[in-house]
Amino acid sequence: MNIPKTSFPRVVIIGGGFAGLAAAKGLKNQEIQVVLIDKHNYHTFQPLLYQVATGGLEPDSIAYPLRKVIKNLPNFYFRLTEVLKMDSEKRKIHTTIGELKYNYLIIATGSKTNYFGNTNIEKYSMAMKNVPQSLNLRSLIIENFEDALLTKSFEKRNALMNFIIVGGGPTGVELAGALAEMKKGILPKDYPDLDIRQMQINIIQGSNRLLKAMSEKASEKAEDFLINLGVNIYKNAHVTDYDGYTISTNADLSFEAATVIWAAGVKGATINGLNNECVVERTERIKVDTFNKVKNHKNIFAIGDVACMDISGFPKGHPMMAQPAIQQGIHVAKNLIAELNNKEQKPFKYVDKGAMATIGRNKAVVDLKKIRFQGVFAWFVWMFVHLFSLIGFRNKTVVFFNWVYNYIRFDRETRLIIRPFKKRNKESF
């Protein structure tokens, strides 16, 4: 892979998400060689992907070039590649561009969509875990309306204008809100010859409330907001199949829709070659101790979504969100530096900074440690926190301007079909 050999220990970080970047930044100015690996050449700010999908933001403003992050840092290297396999005995990884030896390995590969083995759903539904997927979804939404204009079949038009979001977590809720805003502000103007009232936005949630990781008050308010925006919410129902046209559930409930967005589950994006006993079943996260060390491996760490820490209070591991990822990244870098300097390492302690979700214009729900609030103020807090968390002054400014513009103009202007995409069951349409 053409990384120079030095006398410094080599730390390989797989993944430039929240966790991987935090770890990389924590290792700077040390006598350590750091190799950051990612299959994209940019960091993705995942919490705003739904706005890229719904035409509110351009992808460039929620992403940040990884090479720019490590620019000017001596002994830092970036490689654009995918890891095929790891070999913990020989302390090396195999990638699409060759092998690489490591002294320490930090696995920060994040999570991927979990279809729970349902290949039909995987084939026909849309996911929204990265920039290309979001652009695909954006294209599909627009193509649906373009196609709805053309069909003479009332049923097919209905199916083209029917959006099923499976999963009522933050992603599902925020996407449903954004689609509802499109339905109100943009689509009637863009498609005056369609009856946009036919457009349906549905959330199917497995449990008995939305945002179940948040407070009951937040769930309740989020539900109110969504219902006011015209979103249909179906609780206690699991989607069992989707053939590209008909969605079946385990409840007395079925739909016909051209678009199913699968936000019902994620699993760890684990790495080939890791011993089975290190990986949790079903969620496929990597078992780590309180120092983020992978079971039975002294020099391998896992952080962020892919890591499942065995710790009291979090029987299933920390929530798969940005905050635990960032905190673990910072922490693992400190511990690694301590280890190299023969100093004491500290166990990871998660500081819960709360959770929030926005539902649409002026509407959000925020749970902080001591205080919970919903509505306009929560919406401002949501915007401030997300703006502040974006990497780079350019991105912050462009996103801020877009938000102000979209707010004042009731518009979402970045609705180009950049990646023409039809994920359709051709027999049905």
Next chain:
Amino acid sequence: MNIPKTSFPRVVIIGGGFAGLAAAKGLKNQEIQVVLIDKHNYHTFQPLLYQVATGGLEPDSIAYPLRKVIKNLPNFYFRLTEVLKMDSEKRKIHTTIGELKYNYLIIATGSKTNYFGNTNIEKYSMAMKNVPQSLNLRSLIIENFEDALLTKSFEKRNALMNFIIVGGGPTGVELAGALAEMKKGILPKDYPDLDIRQMQINIIQGSNRLLKAMSEKASEKAEDFLINLGVNIYKNAHVTDYDGYTISTNADLSFEAATVIWAAGVKGATINGLNNECVVERTERIKVDTFNKVKNHKNIFAIGDVACMDISGFPKGHPMMAQPAIQQGIHVAKNLIAELNNKEQKPFKYVDKGAMATIGRNKAVVDLKKIRFQGVFAWFVWMFVHLFSLIGFRNKTVVFFNWVYNYIRFDRETRLIIRPFKKRNKESF
């Protein structure tokens, strides 16, 4: 195609570029049904595509949704499709989504890259005529440097860092300037382990000067600017072949390069079904009279790049640029309205507003009717004119901010690989 029938005459406009949009806008508030057809759902501001390709701008800010242009205009319809064939006898067009009858047809299909029949060059070289192509080029530029890091072969590394621009018109000159700025400002920081001095930027120009549609002074200055930026200029040479690795020319000159950008010629994007005698050989533009009417067709017009008007002073038709396109679009709308109201139609007269090209930071050349200037002031004029010409307040603001940011920070931040792309001769790399 599901367009309602009305008592109004139907005008079908094919193409939402400068010409088509100008014509559509000119027809508003009339007793006319207007159907605008394009294969993209957005208008592309082509003069800035090279900045998308070189990471200076996001694609969303130089494009504008076509549905937004015709929003709120009664009797205006947009269809996202490609025209397969026209049938002037039956007065209808065939598209991928069905047939459409017209009373008047305005062909504003623009131009496409002209490879002059060289299929090898078409296969391996890059073009830059639309957003997807620009994003492909952006991806290729970055992938080249990522690959250059990995190869142990000095020759292949050289080829990966060698950029050949064929054609010294505005596109070639502006792209060369932007690549040279990347070489100076960004690439040495992004790729500290590469010797960026190995990067070569070459323009191959068929005639004896660059920007041959502009004044000699402009050519001379553009050449000076480019040479100062380290660009190699080869004049009086024609590229004869490219196998994905070796470029041959008719002169005593050959190169090895992974990237050839073909900006050496365009031709009219004419429509199937038009009588051969209406189309100019070689440039494939459609012959029109001074009213933009297609030869022997009273109700078919051609405007913009695709139209070749037989008029004194322009033996080969008007230059294939934005200005003639916009002016013809405005004019054809006026004439059409006059025709429908039985009023007198006026022949088209081109008002030459001049030409300009930017070479890089603080460097541009401007030819106006009475005055010609080059340098910093020309650069400001270039920026002002381009900013002013963009459609939409959002686009203007985002582009302006990007320019200020890039200028102050010597940076181009939107360098994501959105459409991963390798147009390589695999045997060579």
